[in-house]
Amino acid sequence: MKIYTKTGDKGTTGLLYGGRVPKNSPQVELNGAVDEAQAHLGLVRAHATGELASICRDLELDLWILMAEVATQASKRDHLKPGTTLVTREMVAHLEGLIDEISLRFQAPKEFVVPGEGVTAAFLDVARTVVRRAERHSVAFVEEAPDSLVQMYLNRLSDLVWTLARWSEGVSLTARGAQNA
Secondary structure (H helix, E strand, O other): OOOOOOOOOOOEEEOOOOOEEEOOOHHHHHHHHHHHHHHHHHHHHHHOOHHHHHHHHHHHHHHHHHHHHHOOOHHHHHHOOEOOOEOOHHHHHHHHHHHHHHHOOOOOOOOOEOOOOOHHHHHHHHHHHHHHHHHHHHHHHHHHOOOOOHHHHHHHHHHHHHHHHHHHHOOOOEHHHHHHO
16 A cells, blocks of 8 residues: 555545534644644653653643544534544533642642653643644634534643643743843
8 A cells, every 4th residue: 555645635634523624724724733733642652751741742642533524524524423433512521620730739820831851741832832723723613513512622632732841840940030040
């Protein structure tokens, strides 16, 4: 089997349960940003160990579910399976639980943070900005699929990645602290 199919040579891409859309469609833009976020989480996982690496792996797997949902035409949403190709409330609640649990492990800064206090935290901050971009792209998707939890999941994911970055660095450099240095 060859890796190239040539089916996208005219600027369209195939969707999960059939159909094609332009490669610059809102769905594809959203999935491109999610794909990028997933790759950044993989970069974090490659540099992390233990619990953080495990959390990142689980998030990467969740993002496959999210991307499957996004890659489905609104008319074919009935094909989606909760937790396999459809984001669920349980997935969102899991992120909230992780945020709550990890937030207890460090003192959260009360000001804006200057990224870069450690390699892992810096990678997490890049991942967070990409997740935020995906969240912005998700607005158009959710307008077409108002029952979708994609936007909610991405919002919680960016909060979790911020939390993981702050936990990873231990003590954050705040904007005020940087100005006083």
